[in-house]
Amino acid sequence: MSKAAHTFLTSAWLDKGATIGRLWSSYSPPARPSSADLKIFRHFLAEGSNCADQSSSPGLLLGCTPELQDLLAGLALQFDCLDASRRNYLLMRRLRATSGQGRLVKCNWTHYRGRPRPWIVGDAALNMLPWHMWPAVLANLRCLLERGGSLIHRFYLWRDEDEQALGLLSPKAVGAASQASHEPHISIYAAIVFELYRGLVDRTSYQVSFLLWRDAVLRLQQAGVLSEEDVSSMRYLFQQAKVDFRLTIPPRARLEALLDRAGLLVEAVEFSDSGLPFEKNCPIYLIRRPV
Numbered sequence: 001m002s003k004a005a006h007t008f009l010t011s012a013w014l015d016k017g018a019t020i021g022r023l024w025s026s027y028s029p030p031a032r033p034s035s036a037d038l039k040i041f042r043h044f045l046a047e048g049s050n051c052a053d054q055s056s057s058p059g060l061l062l063g064c065t066p067e068l069q070d071l072l073a074g075l076a077l078q079f080d081c082l083d084a085s086r087r088n089y090l091l092m093r094r095l096r097a098t099s100g101q102g103r104l105v106k107c108n109w110t111h112y113r114g115r116p117r118p119w120i121v122g123d124a125a126l127n128m129l130p131w132h133m134w135p136a137v138l139a140n141l142r143c144l145l146e147r148g149g150s151l152i153h154r155f156y157l158w159r160d161e162d163e164q165a166l167g168l169l170s171p172k173a174v175g176a177a178s179q180a181s182h183e184p185h186i187s188i189y190a191a192i193v194f195e196l197y198r199g200l201v202d203r204t205s206y207q208v209s210f211l212l213w214r215d216a217v218l219r220l221q222q223a224g225v226l227s228e229e230d231v232s233s234m235r236y237l238f239q240q241a242k243v244d245f246r247l248t249i250p251p252r253a254r255l256e257a258l259l260d261r262a263g264l265l266v267e268a269v270e271f272s273d274s275g276l277p278f279e280k281n282c283p284i285y286l287i288r289r290p291v
């Protein structure tokens with residue numbers, strides 16, 4: 001797979017109207033943060049004394065994730081919302097329960113320069129970027145943090161247990177996951193999509209291409225592993241294949257080595273435990289810039 005930066009910003013995504021803003025309500029946890037995840041974010045925000053200090057400068061939100069905007073507004077925290085698309089920002093506002101607080105700063109957050117902030121929050125924001133960009137982006141985030149400041153970020157990651165199966169599509173495992181998605185509390189997204197990602201991820205770039213993903217889904221349907229119903233409930237994701245959107249999901253140890261090299265300390269890692277498949281693959285990190 002090429003190292004080309006297939007992000008929301010370099011793809012046709014922002015211009016073509018098929019925006020993540022329009023699709024966001026079709027996703028379910030663990031693709032978007034669950035209420036249990038938001039409790040962890042809240043807990044981590046409270047942990048950092050810098051975060052609680054109302055007199056300090058506004059924090060930063062990477063992208064305009066509506067659940068995080070609601071959480072920050074509910075905690076009466078001032079923040080700047082870094083998003084490249086005003087349109088997405090406005091669409092996401094419609095999904096919010098609260099209003100106010102977050103000021104849109106229209107920019108590419110990966111290159112944002114500004115004064116250091118007490119905290120930065122993001123939901124899978126780094127997972128949208130190609131792996132080769134992560135060291136520079138983490139170095140920039142470090143510069144954007146005050147000394148002792150916190151980066152609170154939920155990542156999509158592979159665990160040690162997953163590593164053997166990376167890049168090996170197992171129709172049997174996908175079939176079993178499809179069965180699980182018939183349980184009323186488990187969405188098809190939670191049950192199948194991550195299982196497919198695991199089978200399709202490139203072992204070097206850690207990228208999953210939505211084009212390959214769509215083709216695999218259609219092949220599995222032809223082979224009778226996935227039902228028509230399974231496939232039609234994932235059809236909204238096919239729109240991302242149109243622009244060859246790619247997601248980066250690295251192994252946990254690789255992420256932690258990068259953080260260490262960037263001079264950032266992992267202070268705590270937690271994941272929600274509500275019994276959904278793959279939620280252990282989506283931990284929330286409390287990361288510090290040392291004092």
Ligand SMILES: C[S@@+](CC[C@H](N)C(=O)[O-])C[C@H]1O[C@@H](n2cnc3c(N)ncnc32)[C@H](O)[C@@H]1O
Nearest residue numbers: 063064065083084085088107108109123125128
């Ligand atoms: C709701 S978040 C959901 C996905 C993920 N949390 C993320 O950050 O991309 C998506 C929003 O982040 C914005 N976005 C994605 N990458 C960006 C970047 N590098 N700079 C600024 N905004 C970005 C998109 O415009 C979109 O509104």
